[in-house]
Amino acid sequence: MCGIVGMITHQPFSNKELLRALKRLEYRGYDSVGYATMEGTLRKSVGEINAFLESVPEQATMAAISHTRWATHGGVTNENAHPHASCGNGFFLVHNGIIENHESLRENLESHTFQSETDSEVIAHFIEQKVIEGKSIKEAIEDFMSVAKGTYAILLLPAGERVLYAAKKDSPLVLGILPEGFMVSSDIYAFSDRSQKAVFFEDYEMALITAQEVQFFKNGIPVE
Template structure:
């Protein structure tokens, strides 16, 4: 998982603005950081964004992209940090995802004389477009890339001298923020929620060209109309305050987080939790699907419901379709902190194909899991910077305990 940011501005702004926006996504990865501007500037390094921000030179720009990395292909090094560029440094990209057939693409490009500087799968994207644009236009090249590439990607690409960002997406989160004389592109709304409350969410196999205006296209190259959504999200930049590190800070915040979710379930989310309870009672089969720590929360959910004679099961998302038969009488309840977990999304797409009902429990509003669901509840844990799940796990469990309490489990939720 990585975080990407892009900004297209009608007026010159500071390069530090794009890195400050990127810092809001640091929970998505903090191995390395970098940015590229449409004048050809590329700056990147390993380490934390705050240290990079302190030493970076301030430049004025109108179009730029930035990236914070969680290393997958290739170790943690300056060479493997994003952005990546083509041989001539005219095409610059940032990428979140995994290109599964990158070695095949890379072999073909090496035969044509391309020189690679990193060990990453992502660098092939820049060289792919360098080669394609010798004989075709940018839109056709993007369509070819989307059809020829296997894997997941959210890509922001700029060309030297152009005030545009080329954007394409499959199975990795991406959203366009519409600001005052600016457009923002981000892995999620955290990246710009302090700047605007208007956004357009990308669906899979869509691409867009964002400049003075924006145009969206489907995988066949047809222009598509997209809905601008207004969102509410009270995110603020987390600081360690007096704590030595974020993990201890987030552990100390658990009590406050639990009170927040219980209060919400008693008030603004009460109708939703009642609706979820009705969906459980009306379903022939109830199955939780989750990954990582959220899966352990789902196991507790199964235990709590079993205590009140409601049968359910929990299946880890990566194995979901191999271990369960579902139909229109099945209720699938997804639990995901980010709402973007790839295995969970694949499981939900499978469930939707089988016409199952889908409910979800997420921390990040407007996430892909939430948008695919028939009903979604938010755990309101706030942002977690630390990798280890603390207050998100506690709030997931608290919501599930509340659900069991509605069905007669004797527990005092006020303690």
């Protein structure tokens, strides 16, 4: 099982604050850890969260995603750790689940450079390709959801933008409502010490999350 934690706020928070929330999901098991910020920082490593926390320099941000990985596709390496980046580092993505048709999806992405052996990186490049073809990130994620076979909880963070995109099918994902913004996680325990206000994603739902509001969609249609 993997752990996902993303955070977006209207005031700066520390990357180490994000990782401490991720640490609360250690019980799920993992072999590597990583995070990315809206400023374009991407750090990941094989090993324990405690050692990772001590090794990374403190950084303030207002939107970031993080992940603990339990290897399924590909070995335990820094390259296979999450987050994964699009070719131009235009966005970062974390994924929990298994994409059963990742090989067939990958066949249509020959122009993209893959850095890992994971099924998860295929999602990043699939979305990137759709954006290259002129679609919005929201539309690209919806296209992925329409063809993906398997399970997924996804968080996507565009570099340079204070916005998160989230989507889910057969893998848990929950939105935490904080005084300073929002947290998205695979488990409510990541933020249960900070807030008891939560919204659980339903299958085939995606969300566009800013520091001020959340818009849910299902099959491209806004959900009230």
